[in-house]
Amino acid sequence: xxxxxxxxxxxxxxxxxxxLSCAASGTIFFSLSTMDWYRQAPGKQxxxxxxxxxxxxxxxxxxxxxxxxxxxxxxxxxVYLQMNSLKPEDTAVYYCRLRQIGxxxxxxxxxxxxxx
Numbered sequence: 001x002x003x004x005x006x007x008x009x010x011x012x013x014x015x016x017x018x019x020l021s022c023a024a025s026g027t028i029f030f031s032l033s034t035m036d037w038y039r040q041a042p043g044k045q046x047x048x049x050x051x052x053x054x055x056x057x058x059x060x061x062x063x064x065x066x067x068x069x070x071x072x073x074x075x076x077x078x079v080y081l082q083m084n085s086l087k088p089e090d091t092a093v094y095y096c097r098l099r100q101i102g103x104x105x106x107x108x109x110x111x112x113x114x115x116x
Contacts, residue, residue, distance in 0.1 A: 002026035002105045004096050009110030012086050016114070020081040022096030022107055031074040034099045037081045039092035039112075049094070050081060064090075086114045 008020040020037070024030050034053050040046045050070035051059045058070050069082040079096055093109040 002028045002098065002103070004098060004105055004107035006094065006096055006107045006110040009094060009112045011113045011115065014086060014088055014114055014116050016086050017082070017084045018086065018112060020083065020094055020096075020110060020112070022079045022081075024077040024098060024105075028077070028098070028103070029100070030077040030098075032100055033103075035070070035072060035079040036097040036099065037070060037079070037094060038097060039090075039094045040109075041089075041092040044092075047092075052079065083112070086112075088114045088116045090114050 003025045004022055006020060006022045008018060012018050032054050036051045037049045038046055039049050047061060049061050049064055050068055052070045052072050067085045072079045091114050093111050095106050095109045097106045
């Protein structure tokens, strides 16, 4: 069984920064996983925010390019999302997701609220 636990969410002012973490536990070859951060705001569809592959390649939604950075520490089985220049429209529950062949897990999410 694999568990993903997100942390680091909270309240920030517009223009501010937050750093989210997602720690994996359980029997998993974390280094072989593709990791995603996605978010869901009330009344809106789920949005894929950022992805990092096992090789370290990254991809971002247009809405966060240049402001968010995804990174990973395989030794700690942790993926991060550094969020800078936050905007009120970044307000959402943020989830991390771990993907491998035949494996797909998501965490419970962490709330990010950005005030104007």
